[in-house]
Amino acid sequence: MDIVPLDCLQAGETARIADIEGCVDIVTRLAEIGLRNGAVVRMVQPGRPCILALDNQRLSFRPEDCTHVFVEVVPAGAVTV
Amino acid sequence: MPDVLKVALIGNPNTGKSTLFNALSGLQSRVGNFPGVTVEKKIGRVQWGESKVELIDLPGTYSLAPRSLDEMVSVNVLLGTQADVGNPDAVVCIVDASNLERNFYLFSQVLDIGLPTVLVMNMWDVAADRGQKIDAAGLETRLGIPVVTCSAHKKTGVSEIQAAVERAVAAGPRPVASFFPTVFVTESQSLAEKLSGWGHPNFAPYLLERLLLDVGGWLESHYGGQHAHELFQYLQHARERLAAAGCKVPMIEARTRYAWARETLKGLVVQPATRAVTFSDRVDQWLTHRVVGLISFFFIMLVVFLSLHTLSPPLQGLLEEGQGWLSSQVAFLIGPGPLRSLLNDGIIAGVGGVLVFLPQIIFLFLFIALLEDCGYMARAAFLMDKLMTKVGLSGKSFVPLMSSFACAIPGVMAARVIENRRDRMVTILIAPLMSCSARLPVYVLMTETFVPDIRWLGGVVSLKGLTLFFMTFFGAFVAIPVAWILKKTLFRGETPPFVMELPSYKWPSAWIVLRRVFDSAYSFVTRAGSLILAMSILIWAAGYFPGNHQESDRLQAQIEDLEKQPEPPADKLATLSEKQNELTGALLETSLLGRLGHAIEPAVKPLGWDWKIGVGVIASFPAREVIVATMGTIYSLGGDVDESNPDLQNTLKNSKWPDGRPVFTLPVAISIMVFFALCAQCASTLLVIKRETNSWGWAVFTFVYMTGLAYVAALLVYQIGSRWA
Known part of the structure; x- marks a missing residue:
């Protein structure tokens, strides 16, 4: 599976978060709201900021230079989010 | 059972915690502030059978890892170290039944504290509608604490919470089994011994955990006392030891807690096989759409502002009439003299000056609370994020700045939702530049009197209207470079990523909306009101004394x-x-205020102003709306004139310098408007800034930078304008 930055996801694509790089404080904050390694997200609306579906919640998210979220694209139908 | 049962309520944002708090406490709640911080303290008092119950509603949060004094309050309340609350007997943790895994992060931290705990799975009906099945009884057995399912907005399951809390309290304190690996627990015990050696025995186990986990957190920089430096070094070494043992801080926390959440919920939650497109998703296809979303946004804002401007004036008129009636009663009872003047021109005019803003504040908060409670505000912030990033802020600054167009006081208070300190500070500091409703009378008086009546397109577009429109947005234009400079200098730093939950849409709850409106109005009247009143009396005295009024x-x-x-x-x-x-x-001219006006004439002359305008400006520093009434007094028309008074407009047109030149020309009028647009002439706003930033320094900074900006801008306008005209 290819690891790509989160921003590269197309609308409707589902992916598993592989790695979040950035300063500890921010990575912790993201984990608290649910964006953590292993979490499965679906891109609802790409852009800056984008809208992500994570379980039953919707998050608006704009990555910045200091944080990189890398994801592993999950084939369609494998996981429902 | 204790005499008064103290129960704390905690939960993630958007879990319906406020609705549940209201359903539990009914009318018996009051809102205040925890001392020294900007955290709202909501206490509800109810009677459960024999026992009195005190419910403490803690602010919605994703975690109990304090990064600031504000975030420390919830931890202190739960640990019983918040002096004005005392020891809680139990804690109720509210989670969103549709998002258990994420919500269990905070829940596991709450369990770590060791209080008798009740888990409430709220929005149970929504989860059921989604086709989600949760085995609540199985979860209760697995957790060993009472679990309640509830749909707070329908008031179902609320009464079960009472029994659950009583059961939890009766069961007594829970033994806390750490979620963390043994190596972490051992490290935490050594830290306890170390702290005990430094004279801090009985450190709460949860705080030990936090000290180790929170790199750069609030605790490590505030709990060391005289051993601060040693503690810091010790923690660094401890974290290195943990990392070497494969327990890397702080990542270990998310990993451990989410693993526990997954393990605990395993087999108990059945997700629907297919993803249903929810109502919120369908609405969001349009409301967050790049084009349709923005158009809807501008339409909603237009409706809000138009309603604000049509609904408030009749009420304001009513308040002014009431004020007039009261003054006439005073005049009837008390003969002319200092006492009547103090009552009418000082106190009643001062109180009226406060109350006149109340309709605006009430309606603004009504709209904000409605949009917030139905879930639209998060979408507005999302849509505006793109625009706000241009000046280095994020979408979260949008709501505070929008509110400031009606009044900067609720605007500054609304900045609390911005968790990034730099963004919050910049938003607070530029909020008073947005054109509030109190500036309008000045703009109306000046444009009506001095802007030529030129119309285009068959009278639809007029120069006067355009001037008014331009002045309304002038402050916001100036705010753009100010925000940019502040972000590049005083509040420099890396831009954190923007992440914000978009809650599901729902019908706003009338009770929550009205309660919020009432609380805001009440706090405005009591906090800001008393100051405006004091300042009004001071200004009155300066304008009355010394002088022979016989x-x-x-x-x-x-x-x-x-x-x-x-x-x-x-x-x-x-x-x-x-x-x-x-x-x-003449009396005003020889009064303290008049003398002050003459004294500052050299400073305001370069702006094209005479001493009378100077007096008006000085008198309006506590509250800018005073200007029109003061101008009325100075120009001998009495203080009860308003901005559309033809006598006042004529008198202004005819007033002359000693050498016969007219005082008011178009450049002077614009220079006055520009000054009022940018100047910090509002004591209440400065006071609120002091409260929200917890420092007089930032209030003084705001006053100085805005007044400086106003002076320079007015100077440029007049000097360039008068040469050109």
Whole structure:
């Protein structure tokens, strides 16, 4: 599976978060709201900021230079989010 | 059971915690502030059978890892170290039944504290509608604490919480089994010994955990006392040891807690096989759409502002009438003299000056609370994020700045939702630049009197209207470079990523909305009101003393006697009033305020102003709306004129410098408007800034930078304008 930055996801694509790089404080904050390694997200609306579906919640998210979220694209139908 | 059962409520944002708090506490709640911080303290008192219950609603949060004093409050309340709350007997953790895994992060931290705990799975109906099945009884067995399912907005399951809390309290304190690996627990025990050696025995186990986990957190920089440096070094070494043992801080926390959440929920939650497109998703296809979303956004904002401007004036008129009636009652009871003047021109005018903003504040908060409670505000912030990043802020600054267009006070208070300190500070500091409703009278007076009546397109577009429109947005234009400079200098730092939950849409709850409106209005009147009143009395005294008012009072008494006659002689009355108004004007000129005006004339002359305008500006520093009334007094028309008064407009047009040149020209009028647009002439806003930033320094900074900006801008406008005109 290819690891790509989160921003590269197309609308409707589902992916598993592989790695979040950035300063500890921010990575912790993201984990608290649910964006953590292993979490499965679906891109609802790409852009800056984008809208992500994570379980039953919707998050608006704009990555910045200091944080990189890398994801592993999950084939369609494998996981429902 | 203790005499008063203290129960804390905690949960993630958007879990319906406020709805549940209201359902549990009914009307019996009061809102205040925890001392020294900006955290709202909501306490509800209810009777559960024999026992009195005190419910403490803690702010919605994703975690109990304190990064600031504000975030420390919830931890202190739960640990019983918040002096004004005391020891809680139990904690109710509210989670969103549709998002258990994420919500269990905070829940596991709550369990770590060791209080008797109840888990409430709220929005149970929504989860059921989604086709989600949760085995609540199985979860209760697995957790060993009472679990309640509830749909707070329908009031179902609320009464079960009472029994669950009583069961949890009766079961007594829970033994806390750490979620963390043994190596972490051992490290935490050594830290306890170390702290005990430094004279801090009995450190709460949860705080030990936090000390180790929170790199750069609030605890490590505030709990060391005289051993601060040693503690810091010790923690660094401890974290290195943990990392070497494969327990890397702080990542270990998310990993451990989410693993526990997954393990605990395993087999108990059945997700629907297919993803249903929810109502919120369908609405969001349009409301967050790049084009349709923005158009809807501007339409909603337009409706809000138009309603604000149509709904408030009648109420404001009513308040002004009430004020007039009260003044006339005072005049009827008390003869002309210092006491009547103090009551009417100082106190009643001062209180009126506060109350006149109330309709605006109430309606603004009504709209904000409605949009917030139905879930639209998060979408507005999402849509505006793109625009706000241009000046280095994020979408979260949008709501505070929008509110400031009606009044900066609720605007500054709304900045609390911005968790990034730099963004919050910049938003607070530029909020008073947005054109609030109190600036409008000045713009109206100046444009009506001095802007030529030029119309285009068959009268639809007028130069006066355009000037008003431009002045309304002038402050916001200036705010753009100010925000940019602040972000590049005083609040420099890396831009954190923007992440915000978009809650599901729902019908706003009337109770929550009205409660929020009431609380905001109440806190405005009590906190800001008392200051405006004090300042009004001060300004009144400065305008009244020193001076011999005997002659003026005698004339006033004569006028009132004549008015009591069945057919008052009109011409005689007019002569007397004119004489009386001249006398009042002269008294003001020799008063402290008038002398101050003359003293600052050299400073305001480069702006094209004479001493009278100077006095008006000085008098309006506590509250800018005072300007029109002060101008009325200075120009001997009496203080009860308003901005559309034709006499005031004519008098302004005819006033002359000693050498015969007219004082008011178009450049002077614009220079005054620009000054009012940018100047920090509002003591209440400065006071709120002091409270929200917890420092007089930032209030002084705001005052200085805005006043400086206003002076320079007014100077440029007049100097360039008068050369060109």
